[in-house]
Amino acid sequence: MSTQPEQEIQRMAAELEAAKKELEVFSYSVSHDLRAPLRAVDGFSRILVEEYAERLDDDGRRMLGVIRTEVQRMGRLIDALLVFSRLGRQEMEPEQVDMNELAQAVFDELASREPERKLELNLHPLPAACGTRTMIRQVWENLIGNAIKFTKGRQVGEIEIGARDGEDGVPVYYIKDNGAGFDMQLAGKIFGIFQRFHSEEEFPGIGLGLALVQRILHRHGGTIRAEAEAGRGATFSFTLPNPKP
Amino acid sequence: MNHELEILLVEDNPADAELTMHALRKHRLANHIVHVEDGQAALDYFFGEGRDVPVQSTVVLLDLKLPKVGGMEVLRQLRADERTKLVPVVVLTSSREDQDVMETYQLGANSYIVKPVDFENFSAAVNNMGLYWMLLSVPTNQTP
Numbered sequence: 001m002s003t004q005p006e007q008e009i010q011r012m013a014a015e016l017e018a019a020k021k022e023l024e025v026f027s028y029s030v031s032h033d034l035r036a037p038l039r040a041v042d043g044f045s046r047i048l049v050e051e052y053a054e055r056l057d058d059d060g061r062r063m064l065g066v067i068r069t070e071v072q073r074m075g076r077l078i079d080a081l082l083v084f085s086r087l088g089r090q091e092m093e094p095e096q097v098d099m100n101e102l103a104q105a106v107f108d109e110l111a112s113r114e115p116e117r118k119l120e121l122n123l124h125p126l127p128a129a130c131g132t133r134t135m136i137r138q139v140w141e142n143l144i145g146n147a148i149k150f151t152k153g154r155q156v157g158e159i160e161i162g163a164r165d166g167e168d169g170v171p172v173y174y175i176k177d178n179g180a181g182f183d184m185q186l187a188g189k190i191f192g193i194f195q196r197f198h199s200e201e202e203f204p205g206i207g208l209g210l211a212l213v214q215r216i217l218h219r220h221g222g223t224i225r226a227e228a229e230a231g232r233g234a235t236f237s238f239t240l241p242n243p244k245p
Numbered sequence: 246m247n248h249e250l251e252i253l254l255v256e257d258n259p260a261d262a263e264l265t266m267h268a269l270r271k272h273r274l275a276n277h278i279v280h281v282e283d284g285q286a287a288l289d290y291f292f293g294e295g296r297d298v299p300v301q302s303t304v305v306l307l308d309l310k311l312p313k314v315g316g317m318e319v320l321r322q323l324r325a326d327e328r329t330k331l332v333p334v335v336v337l338t339s340s341r342e343d344q345d346v347m348e349t350y351q352l353g354a355n356s357y358i359v360k361p362v363d364f365e366n367f368s369a370a371v372n373n374m375g376l377y378w379m380l381l382s383v384p385t386n387q388t389p
Contacts, residue, residue: 032339032340036260036261039260039261039339039360039361040260040261043264044260044264047264082340
């Protein structure tokens with residue numbers, strides 16, 4: 001018996017796959033082709049700074065500085081696009097991941113880069129997860145990295161990491177900090193690519209981390225949500241598929 | 246013994262070519278740069294009639310996306326010919342993640358540089374190839 005709905009599903013799956021491929025090729029090519037003109041602006045403006053600066057007045061030199069800053073920013077945005085598009089092409093290699101070990105290792109590594117900061121990690125026992133290790137590491141790097149970054153103004157940056165049982169027994173991992181937080185009205189936008197809620201001077205960044213985290217969790221069939229209050233810290237909760245026994 | 250380095254720059258993007266030559270000129274390597282803009286011209290440089298290129302002291306800086314004959318094909322032909330199979334080839338690329346770069350290594354490329362070419366990454370590439378002596382003719386401590 002010919003099954004109409006089944007054919008329909010196959011057709012849609014094929015279309016979706018094609019659209020996904022097209023998008024990946026597009027973002028890869030954009031990242032590549034955008035670099036060439038950028039390289040020219042970067043290179044020639046650098047020559048101006050290095051060899052012609054004394055022939056400009058203060059205002060001219062300032063404007064040249066703006067060009068240099070912005071061109072470097074553009075470069076970082078393009079790099080970010082590349083990272084993002086590469087994530088879509090990366091193969092999934094699910095394995096059992098010890099979340100306690102990973103979270104602790106990532107925290108130690110990131111904290112060691114900020115020796116002048118006072119940081120405290122309260123790490124509760126975490127159930128193991130099942131997923132692609134390098135990607136889950138990226139999740140922790142971004143979430144812990146954010147917690148460290150946004151507690152910059154606190155005397156002690158306090159970070160709590162734990163897990164609780166969610167629906168159907170799927171563990172919900174969470175990370176909570178006492179940092180700058182954000183206005184909950186903006187919560188819907190926080191996972192958008194290149195979305196930023198703070199000024200570059202206050203908290204530098206380009207707005208890629210959480211978009212990347214969400215993309216990774218979606219690829220694992222998981223979800224992420226954020227809760228916060230401006231000035232009172234933020235909590236991010238996420239799920240990954242339940243580890244196989 | 247003549248230790249002078251000859252550089253063949255194969256690059257069709259005029260801005261990239263100018264920046265590369267500017268960077269090398271600062272270090273007085275510009276007198277020894279030949280710039281061609283497509284793959285065919287690069288092959289002619291080696292195999293053209295009456296040509297006898299001293300491959301021991303020549304480095305090829307090879308962009309991959311080139312008109313007429315692509316960089317990959319240029320590399321293939323250089324490696325296939327007895328006279329040029331050992332000429333050092335540095336591939337120029339836009340991105341560290343470029344899949345093509347891996348392929349060029351399989352074809353026998355010696356090193357690669359993520360553009361823009363500057364004196365630092367050029368020196369690193371030449372050193373990687375064990376050709377550090379090629380830079381001996383470059384005066385040190387000069388302010389650009």
